[in-house]
Amino acid sequence: MKLIYEKSSPGRPGVQMSSIRISPTEEVPEKYLRSQPAELPEVSEAEVVRHFTALSRLNFSVDTHFYPLGSCTMKYNPKACEAAANMPELTGVHPLWPQLRGGGLLTQGSLAILYNTERLLSEATGLAEFTLQPMSGAHGELTGVMMMAAYHKDRGNEKDHIIIPDSAHGTNPASAQIAGYEVVTIPSDENGVMDFEQFKEALNEKTAGVMLTSPNTLGVFNPRIKEICDAVHEVDGLMYYDGANFNAIMGRYKPGDMGFDICHLNLHKSFATPHGGGGPGAGPVGVVEKLRPYLPISRVEKTKDGTYTLNYDEPKTIGYIAPFYGNFGIIARAYAYILSLGCDGMLGTSNRAVLNANYLQEKLRPLFDAEYKGRCMHEFVYSGDFLKQYGLHTLDLAKGMIDRGIHPPTVYFPLNVSEAIMIEPTETEDLDTLERFVEVMEELVELAKTDPEKLHEAPVSTPVGRLDEVKAARDMRLSYS
Amino acid sequence: MKLIYEKSSPGRPGVQMSSIRISPTEEVPEKYLRSQPAELPEVSEAEVVRHFTALSRLNFSVDTHFYPLGSCTMKYNPKACEAAANMPELTGVHPLWPQLRGGGLLTQGSLAILYNTERLLSEATGLAEFTLQPMSGAHGELTGVMMMAAYHKDRGNEKDHIIIPDSAHGTNPASAQIAGYEVVTIPSDENGVMDFEQFKEALNEKTAGVMLTSPNTLGVFNPRIKEICDAVHEVDGLMYYDGANFNAIMGRYKPGDMGFDICHLNLHKSFATPHGGGGPGAGPVGVVEKLRPYLPISRVEKTKDGTYTLNYDEPKTIGYIAPFYGNFGIIARAYAYILSLGCDGMLGTSNRAVLNANYLQEKLRPLFDAEYKGRCMHEFVYSGDFLKQYGLHTLDLAKGMIDRGIHPPTVYFPLNVSEAIMIEPTETEDLDTLERFVEVMEELVELAKTDPEKLHEAPVSTPVGRLDEVKAARDMRLSYS
Amino acid sequence: MKKTPFCATSEQDQAVMFQTLGIADFDELFAAIPDELRCSGVDIPEGLSEMDMMQHVRKVASKNSTDLVNFCGAGFYDHYIPAAVDALSSRGEFYTAYTPYQPEASQGTLQAAFEYQTAICRLTGMEVANASLFDGGTALFEGIMMALRQTKRNKVLVDEGVNPIYRRMLQCYTQNLSVDYEEIPISKGGVADRSAYEAALDNSVGAVVLQNPNFFGCLDTLTELIDKIHEVKALAIMSVYPMALSLVETPGAMGADIVTGEGQSLGQPLNFGGPYLGFMATKKKYVRKMPGRIVGETEDKQGRRGYVLTLQAREQHIRREKATSNICSNVQLCALRAIIYLSLVGREGFLDVGHQCMDRASYAYHKLTQIDGVEPAFNRRFFNEFSVRLPKEATGVVSALVDQGIAAGFPVGRYYKGMENVLLLAFTEKRTKEEIDIMVAKLESALKA
Amino acid sequence: MKKTPFCATSEQDQAVMFQTLGIADFDELFAAIPDELRCSGVDIPEGLSEMDMMQHVRKVASKNSTDLVNFCGAGFYDHYIPAAVDALSSRGEFYTAYTPYQPEASQGTLQAAFEYQTAICRLTGMEVANASLFDGGTALFEGIMMALRQTKRNKVLVDEGVNPIYRRMLQCYTQNLSVDYEEIPISKGGVADRSAYEAALDNSVGAVVLQNPNFFGCLDTLTELIDKIHEVKALAIMSVYPMALSLVETPGAMGADIVTGEGQSLGQPLNFGGPYLGFMATKKKYVRKMPGRIVGETEDKQGRRGYVLTLQAREQHIRREKATSNICSNVQLCALRAIIYLSLVGREGFLDVGHQCMDRASYAYHKLTQIDGVEPAFNRRFFNEFSVRLPKEATGVVSALVDQGIAAGFPVGRYYKGMENVLLLAFTEKRTKEEIDIMVAKLESALKA
Ligand SMILES: Cc1ncc(COP(=O)(O)O)c(C=O)c1O
Numbered sequence A, B: 001m002k003l004i005y006e007k008s009s010p011g012r013p014g015v016q017m018s019s020i021r022i023s024p025t026e027e028v029p030e031k032y033l034r035s036q037p038a039e040l041p042e043v044s045e046a047e048v049v050r051h052f053t054a055l056s057r058l059n060f061s062v063d064t065h066f067y068p069l070g071s072c073t074m075k076y077n078p079k080a081c082e083a084a085a086n087m088p089e090l091t092g093v094h095p096l097w098p099q100l101r102g103g104g105l106l107t108q109g110s111l112a113i114l115y116n117t118e119r120l121l122s123e124a125t126g127l128a129e130f131t132l133q134p135m136s137g138a139h140g141e142l143t144g145v146m147m148m149a150a151y152h153k154d155r156g157n158e159k160d161h162i163i164i165p166d167s168a169h170g171t172n173p174a175s176a177q178i179a180g181y182e183v184v185t186i187p188s189d190e191n192g193v194m195d196f197e198q199f200k201e202a203l204n205e206k207t208a209g210v211m212l213t214s215p216n217t218l219g220v221f222n223p224r225i226k227e228i229c230d231a232v233h234e235v236d237g238l239m240y241y242d243g244a245n246f247n248a249i250m251g252r253y254k255p256g257d258m259g260f261d262i263c264h265l266n267l268h269k270s271f272a273t274p275h276g277g278g279g280p281g282a283g284p285v286g287v288v289e290k291l292r293p294y295l296p297i298s299r300v301e302k303t304k305d306g307t308y309t310l311n312y313d314e315p316k317t318i319g320y321i322a323p324f325y326g327n328f329g330i331i332a333r334a335y336a337y338i339l340s341l342g343c344d345g346m347l348g349t350s351n352r353a354v355l356n357a358n359y360l361q362e363k364l365r366p367l368f369d370a371e372y373k374g375r376c377m378h379e380f381v382y383s384g385d386f387l388k389q390y391g392l393h394t395l396d397l398a399k400g401m402i403d404r405g406i407h408p409p410t411v412y413f414p415l416n417v418s419e420a421i422m423i424e425p426t427e428t429e430d431l432d433t434l435e436r437f438v439e440v441m442e443e444l445v446e447l448a449k450t451d452p453e454k455l456h457e458a459p460v461s462t463p464v465g466r467l468d469e470v471k472a473a474r475d476m477r478l479s480y481s
Numbered sequence C, D: 001m002k003k004t005p006f007c008a009t010s011e012q013d014q015a016v017m018f019q020t021l022g023i024a025d026f027d028e029l030f031a032a033i034p035d036e037l038r039c040s041g042v043d044i045p046e047g048l049s050e051m052d053m054m055q056h057v058r059k060v061a062s063k064n065s066t067d068l069v070n071f072c073g074a075g076f077y078d079h080y081i082p083a084a085v086d087a088l089s090s091r092g093e094f095y096t097a098y099t100p101y102q103p104e105a106s107q108g109t110l111q112a113a114f115e116y117q118t119a120i121c122r123l124t125g126m127e128v129a130n131a132s133l134f135d136g137g138t139a140l141f142e143g144i145m146m147a148l149r150q151t152k153r154n155k156v157l158v159d160e161g162v163n164p165i166y167r168r169m170l171q172c173y174t175q176n177l178s179v180d181y182e183e184i185p186i187s188k189g190g191v192a193d194r195s196a197y198e199a200a201l202d203n204s205v206g207a208v209v210l211q212n213p214n215f216f217g218c219l220d221t222l223t224e225l226i227d228k229i230h231e232v233k234a235l236a237i238m239s240v241y242p243m244a245l246s247l248v249e250t251p252g253a254m255g256a257d258i259v260t261g262e263g264q265s266l267g268q269p270l271n272f273g274g275p276y277l278g279f280m281a282t283k284k285k286y287v288r289k290m291p292g293r294i295v296g297e298t299e300d301k302q303g304r305r306g307y308v309l310t311l312q313a314r315e316q317h318i319r320r321e322k323a324t325s326n327i328c329s330n331v332q333l334c335a336l337r338a339i340i341y342l343s344l345v346g347r348e349g350f351l352d353v354g355h356q357c358m359d360r361a362s363y364a365y366h367k368l369t370q371i372d373g374v375e376p377a378f379n380r381r382f383f384n385e386f387s388v389r390l391p392k393e394a395t396g397v398v399s400a401l402v403d404q405g406i407a408a409g410f411p412v413g414r415y416y417k418g419m420e421n422v423l424l425l426a427f428t429e430k431r432t433k434e435e436i437d438i439m440v441a442k443l444e445s446a447l448k449a
């Protein structure tokens, strides 16, 4: 499809922006100004609408396709949550108004949403306090480990590393590193959880903490969590809970109860806010009482008279991790979602997410001739190794799905499973959709045996076939000219 | 694609509607109640969203395709007009509030929009008064001819027929008939306008009026309009202007100036309100001073103190043609559009609509080997007769366009041109789109000569091919069971 | 520099086109038209930028006060519309398409219309439905014309329990036609007066129009009356409130021949009177007399299922003055909203909403009738709307409450002589117990005042 | 009966699945997990129906007052957003998609990102841009880390003219890293202090961070200073306001190596602080050190053009702790809104908006500085924002005007000692002449008071 720049022609009028004029009293001298206007497209409003409408139709999305992308929780994003967050009374507020004396009173609604959401998340996770400022999961991790660092500094602890299992998401080690820590990686045992013995060996006085994802990216819940927490607390280490998979346990288990000290949640996963093609999301972080002093500022507080204020005066805070209060628009969506779920809804939702995953794991086991390793949580991982005998890889299976109107699951992650295929159906899919998915998988595996070439060629139903990524990296055509 | 009913399964939960309960003080007896609930679909919200999103993608539309559907004016529908009309302050108002004493003050905004829109349309058409109540063009025609009838009754005129050219839209005669008039049809002359001699013969004392579309559905403007008006007024007949094509002349000619007494406009054509897949539209009707007393009630009036009120006290009114004030939501969109155009914009818009049409007429003339019959207005009609030599019809040409991503023009209308193809590009299309259309036409005519079968089979790119309309009428499967 | 909004061509484009046409400017395009017809200009303000237009409309709109707590229904109801209705019906592919004349390029609109027709049949208990008419009033007129065409008679009896706004529309529409229009007063109990119909029904009557629940909110069991209507070979037309059909007996089960109604309550905002949704359903044997578009199922050459506009021989673009109606554009987008609404709430949710409406009305009815001086106007059987007789004129009481931010109902005296004290109140799922209690309290004190 | 909202399976479905799994209820799914971990329940309210939820949020939202006439900018601006931006970015295909890991099924997101990257390059005058970062502050931090990686040095000089909010973020982010962070005070004229840089620039410096226009709104010509920075082989990082780039000289033309900024003004609502849009552009030679996703053009086997995420070897999912950044989810939808916005206003409209902002500021500047006691704080060169020194503390004056419905600007004293009297005012195309006149008048009387 043509680029919007290729549709541009000199003088084609866009949206009428010129409004009632006010003549300037003085012109800015040339030397401060650009010599040429930026070469933006010149297209009619109608053409822009057609262009981006057409582009949208080239996407797979939750609203159009089953999207069982493991670890990404592609659940339905309720339209009402969009409508709630898009109320002009919310979107029109300038973030600096609370800093104008008396201005805070003009934003009580937005502050109330922040305050209430913090309380709801604290209760859901069993943690004392929450900050909503992190703008993604990774950002939440960074915020968490920075609080870890602040805690140890404050206590005079000499810590130099963080322990992370090899099944962890790449953002964990990357975040730990930005907080100034070495990363010690622990392999997974045959059950897919962090090898307990090797963990014990790695753990020592210099261990700042451990970052665990539970259920982890294999969809397995580590049953020895309490032991791990105790051991880490022994050396005054802190337990970090990567809550990207909180949707598997919400309403049933609380990270705080299990002994975790810090936890981030992905609102754009567990709390049904849209992924937007790669964000914006939100990665709020909760902490236990003892870490409260290190939370980023500002803090939203409720005064006796019921009004909400912002507190910037926290001597031990790690400081400003966001310009303001986080991705408010995303937080508002999650708030609407949590209000809709309520207490029972939380448990009901995780129950159904886990049931859907187990049903698929069961039905697909024969196809992947995987032995039974017990129940999974909200997602599960199989290996596509068996495809090699047909000269195929997991990627070929994935591309075949695209031609059958299903977005492929996550592939080649986690890295500790060869030819991994990671499937997360979510609770917003009904039984018919799951059955259809099983049929498609069966059809594809059959095709792999009988006519593998077909899968090599897939996808054929998309505007483009498999794209040459090597060429992309070599040519580096990163903008239109 | 499956029907929503085919996706239904017992107990699948839809949107949560149950809210805080109030227990009834008394139950309604069985005999008043239905024994079985209506068998509505049982599907999840996510499934409903996917279903209708998928359905939408089966449509051609202005937002996705060039749509040169003659006589229908498929111009771009500005998103801002949608946004303006969808403000909750406008959509949330109950139409009966003005009838509650003091309630009118609560709807001053909506009344102002109605009043202002009437004024703007009066000025644009050169007519004294407007009613916004008609809910479509045809409804406007009926309202107009009913006022015609009321006028003649009031004057004691004995009228029994209305004169309508054969090129008129089918709604004209149909509307005239509901107002109790016979229809006298006049053929078109070689220039495509109503044959003047035959018109003069048909005109007599019993002529209630003449319904003209100008420019007519052939895109031709009748140059003898003044003569016709004078002749009709001679016999105290009334001139009706079908303004569905007003977009060709707005800002340049005014029906009132030309001598018309009654005129309806299609806001869903000339004033860019969306067609919605077949409505809702709006067909406001304007009249000259002498017809003011017959306008439908209520009338929006502006008092000295600047407030707006509704007047129901008009002894000679034809009465209630709508439950309230017309399709307010559509009127609000047109109001936003007219405010955006302004005085210069009206002329600029009709100029460009006519230029685009003439350009296509010129470029396509060789293809249809049509002789030059002068300029067209906003649309033009060619005959597909030449296709017969290849065993093809205009319909085949039309279906071929679908496969090339263009919605076909209007075909087989007007009825007085054999194998008619009626093309209206509108002013919101740029030159590239027009050129592409010409290329596609050339390609199709070439294909007609070289490989007509291909056109017989078209369309092949759509979810279904040509559908069996005879079977549909025979089987009469009009609902799912 | 001044631009013409929304137009797509550049001056450069226009120059190319002028050249192709061998002209120098726009005016030459109109050379054939006598100059004296040219107008002197349009005396309206200059065009506004999008931002200024939006600001202007927002300012005007702010003159409305939408925070009125509304108990005013009278045929048009303030129901909750799930967010997905807007999200889906606002997709450009739906609302910027034309009437589906090219079925292969319009299956979205056509299948949705077919699903809508099915839903209307299931709500009303009828066999066939059309794809929409403008509103409940025009639908009722079309229903009468259809019945008179079918029975080849010209007399219609219209019950006074039919919405008075619709009755005015019927009077308007029939004024130039050879239709013998007669209204039948309601009974003391506020429903169709059996004896009056006994008297009026004869072989000249082609159609009888009833409404259930009627304008006063009263429910009735109309099976016997409809049998009587059929005895004289007239057709029974029933106007209904679709939300009531969640719980109330269907017209189909009562034997109605033609069912019409206002579909606004199915996902359309009140929007100061429109666009609304007129629906019509009937028996299969009458379908060829039914006005409006009808979508039917069929197949393509490869046997793939598809949908088309069918039985078009009834319509104006084919039959011209002999058509069953003059309607062309209908309100397809409103029908789409209705089927989206019904699919979202679903079988159970629809029942649920019905119960909430009925329960709230029941609660309010008993609170109101406990106020001394406030009497039930008619029988005690209603869905979500009922009438009470106040000790004083209703208009004054209502305007007193309007000033306190409450639309306490509709004073029916405007349309019914002798009922100046009768107030009609409607209750939807949107009204809370608190709101009802406050309304009752304020109404009580307004009566004391 | 209680339901779990948004979940799709019926109890019937669940029964089938239980059977397949050979279990009796949900709890059995969790049998392997020690019981003592089970929580006692979540103590939050019962779930609300959609209607009740919407009513609740509407009630809370109504506690905000958005009708404040806003002259407060300070890096975040109240620009008009054309309606088509919402209409298009709210299409489900865009906002319910994930990161485009499967390019064949994500060309919509990918092509739009490529078009966005192109627009950022053209606005900034740079060669390459990434697909987005969270906001202007995190983008600036990422820019510094990138520069230090590139220069293998650890000292960064940050101009005090850089938004103080961003400087606090930089202090926060660098606290655990071996980064030598130093701030350079501004000159009397309110711009980068040349002599101070003369003194501070040496071979230990890896990066220098400047902002133009700076926090006080002052415009500067930075070419010479950047040359000096390059002389010591340090990289020049410039933080910019994209709307200003409609008229103001580009960082590229001044020689900047890395450009970052806040893209909120390009089609994002203020939304109480987010989501916003961090952008970053640089020179091609530095691209492998750039953090964040990058979309590149390529082909499929049949030579059809397509777009993919490229140079992923930089990223955490491959490099883990050795990645150029920990970022994963970015703000793709905001980038989409930005390219839609820029396409709608287009080349000319963007200039137009720029002029309107600048003209309004110029008009207000001269009205304000005519008030006696009100002095220009710095030089007279600005785009749409400037600082004035008041005869009294700005906070009091501003709060006086807040009470009258006007946010008259941002008192910079909060972040700059000794500038308690300095007020920073911003002007966008949304502010009318009348609003400006009223603000000036009220401010004058507030000063008298
Ligand atoms: C387990 C886990 N942790 C962290 C992340 C990072 O979240 P984000 O993409 O919001 O930075 C993800 C998301 O991919 C994840 O699945």
Ligand SMILES: Cc1ncc(COP(=O)(O)O)c(C=O)c1O
Binding pocket: B071, B072, B136, B137, B138, B139, B169, B171, B213, B217, B242, B244, B245, B266, B281, B282, B283, C327, C328, C329
């Ligand atoms: C010339 C003409 N007159 C009348 C009509 C009828 O308008 P509507 O479809 O709004 O009833 C049309 C629209 O098709 C038309 O083109």
